[in-house]
Structures are given as C-alpha cells and as structure tokens.
Amino acid sequence: MLEKNKEYILDIISQGYEGEGIAKVDGTYPVFIEGALIGEKVKAKIIKVKKSFAYGKLIDIVQESEHRCNPICKIYKRCGGCKLQHFSYKNQLNFKKNRVIDCIERIGKLDGSIVNDTIGMENPYRYRNKVQLPIGIFNGELKIGFFAARSHNIIDVEECHIQDEVGDKVLQITRKWIEKYHIKPYIEDGEYNPLGILRHIMIRKGFTTNEVMVVIITNGEKLPYKEEWIEELKANVEGLASIIQNVNNKVTNVIMGQQCITLWGKDTISDYIGEFKFDISPLSFFQVNPVQTEVLYSKALEYTDLTGNEIVFDAYCGAGTISLFLSKKAKKVYGVEIVPEAIENAKENAANNNVSNAEFFVGESETVIPQLINKGIKPDVVVVDPPRKGCEESLLHAIAEAAPKRIVYVSCDPSTLARDLNILDGLGYKAEKVQPVDMFPMTGHVENVTLLVKKQSDAGK
Secondary structure, X not given: OOOOOOEEEEEEEEEOOOOOEEEEEOOOEEEEEEOOOOOOEXXXXXXXXXXXXXXXXXXXXXXXXXXXXXXXXXXXXXXXXXXXXXXXXXXXXXXXXXXXXXXXXXOOOOOHHXXXXXXXXXXXXXXXXXXXEEEEEEOOEEEEEEEOOOXXXXXXXXXXXXXXXXXXXXXXXXXXXXXXXXXXXXXXXXXXXXXOOEEEEEEEEOOOOOOEEEEEEEOOOOOOOHHHHHHHHHHHOOOEEEEEEEEOOOOOOOOOOOEEEEEEEOOOEEEEEOOEEEEEOOOXXXXXXXXXXXXXXXXXXXXXXXXXXXXXXXXXXXXXXXXXXXXXXXXXXXXXXXXXXXHHHHHHHHHHOOOOOEEXXXXXXXXXXXXXXXXXXXXXXXXXXXXXXXOOHHHHHHHHHHOOOEEEEEEOOHHHHHHXXXXXXXXXXXXXXXXXXXXXXXXXXXXXXXXXXXXXXXXXX
C-alpha cells in the first residue's frame, strides 16, 4: 500500500480520460498523476490514497516522453481550461481516438476498429469565437479571468491562447476602465458581493464576418462611467459592431440574465457555418469553434447519404444548425427540440437562409417523433445530437420503432455515446463508423459522428 505524502518513482503506462497519467503499482493499483504522459518515468508525491486508487502530484520527470512539449500559456496548470498543452498536438489527436476506442469497447461492447483517426485543426490555437470571464477582487487586487477547477477562485488572465485575440484586447480595455473608475465587482475574495456591479465580461466574434460583440454582465441596470468604456472600445476594437449590457441580479452561478440592453451598435452580430448565415444575440447558442463545426456537420451530412428524396428527423435540433445542413440534400427535415427559444431561433435561421424544407417542433423527441409517425411521417434517416448525458432510452426505442435506414449520432461525450450505441445494437442498428473531431484542442473533450445502419436481418421489418 502506498503511503500518503511519500514520494515514489513510477512508470506511466496509460492516460486517463482527462489526460492524467496512470501508473500501476504491483500491476493492478492505479495512481493518477496530472501532467504525466505515457512512457514517462516520474517522481510523484502521493496526495490521496483510496482503497482502489490513489492520486499523486508530479514532482519531477525522470524520463521524458518524446510527445511532451512546452505549454505556451504560463498559467495553464492553474487555470485548468487547457490541460493537454504539454501533449504534442499529434499526441492529443491519438489520445482522443484511443479514449473513444476504449469507451466503444469497454462500455459499448463493440469493435473499436470502427473508430477513425481524429480530425484535427491546421492551427489548434485561437479557435474559440466566444469567451466569458468572471470579474472579482481578491486580496484587494482586481482579477479578470477564469475560475480555477472546482472553485470560484479567479485565475487572472492577460491573454488566452485558445480565444480570438480580440478577447485579449477587450480584456485590457475593460481592466483599465474598472481600475480607473473604481467600479466594484460582484465577486470579492471568492464570495459573492451583492453590492458589486460587474459580474462577467463576454466577447463574441464572427470569424467570417469579423463582427465583434462585447457584453458586460451586471448586477442591476446601473452601470457607472459606461460612456467612457464604450468610447474606449469604439476607438480600439477592430470590427466592433455591438456593445450590450446584460442584467443578472439573481444569486446564481448562471452567467447570463434574461434582460439585454443595447448600449451601442446592433442587437446581434452574424456569422456563417458553411453557406448558412446565423444571427447571434448575447443569449444565442452558437458553436464556439466554427471551423471544426463545419467539419463535424459536413461529416454528419456525408453519413446521412442523402439523395434528395429522404425524410430526415433531427432530434435535439437546437437552433437548427444541423437541420439547415441536412436541408441541402433532404426532401424534408423535421427538427425537434425541448427548448422553445431554440425552436424560435431555428425558425428564424431557416427563414433568413431561405430554407423552406425544414419544419421545427417544440417538445421531447421521444414524444414528438412517435406523434409525427402516427401522422404518417416516416423517416428515412434520423440524426441525433444530444447533450452530454446522451439520449433518453425511450427515444432510442422510438427511433428503432420508426425503422429508419440510417441513424447518424453526433456526440460530445464518448461514454454516453458508447452506452447508446450498445442499446441501438440490441435494437437492430449496427455502428459502422465513428469519426472523432477535435472541436476543442488543448482540452480532453472530443466530439464524434457515428453512422449506424439497420441490420440486414431487420431491414425488412
């Protein structure tokens, strides 16, 4: 048994789901060590010992992996947002593929050879079109940045290498404005300060249009010296199109409130995914990596194998982004989403892009899809893009009852994807291909597109 606070030399033989290195003591007892890579020999201090596993803190690298590289961000260990910066990018892509394979085999009980190589980015930095930064005072010092992992301690940020550079510029301007006019933040010394004014700053950018939106989230409508801040932004931020004040006076971890006040410029900015244009408000959902989103959606469209004659159901359709891609080659697309505001956005997006063969419904997919079938609408293809928890099992049964020729499953979590593929396998659908797409370089997250086809024995049912 390992002893807490004692140092050991350990060999790293595998990588955990969040990128942590794993050593095995006596071949069976795992020790998780953040910052260690496969193939390395490390010195680690044991900081927690449990019956079936332990955690160690990396003290020194005795033998370094050829895949290790120097992180470009000086605060990446404390921030926790980009935990894989010490991986070479090629190794990140392999790590994500292997994570998917492990889930497919261990949880899904399927053949891992169906998993393709991860599709990466030509430039895996500066890919995010949106950043949200909490504002606080800690020990009398202004902090604007990111919450440290599992805490409300703000790690102060000067620049973030996965955000667009415009975010760094807005951050500098906002920091100087707060300090000059002594505007009180809502968070103070790790605690919420109900008398504070500033909660968060959010910056969004349209990568195709270059339009920039700046949103200041406040604890009430009062915003002193806002004219001075607006003038500084207008003079120094290229592409600035919209300055918004969002009011959130609730004691909550939710960042945005429902009230938006346009301080200058437009209410929205716009951007494209492929040929489709989307208007983006402060409260709109829009994929944060538009470059890889087009890759992801194009792969989903490829897997649907549409000829122009098919009826397609898009479950969990959100604001209709995938639905619009599908509409290019489908006879008709029916999108279903439980969030009413998202469906309204989907209808607006379809209208703005002159898409007439997409129809949207509010409700649970497991309820709406059987209703559509009862009306005589039978899908040839079903596309699902569920939240991280995966699909409701009742929806998977409803889809199988509809008996489409193909199912295309877009997933942001390999574990729940594998679980659902196992269920669908039992319902007569074989997973033929799984395509990982690196939507979030430098992090442990990976998106996947999976093609499932109706098994031959069930094809006539």
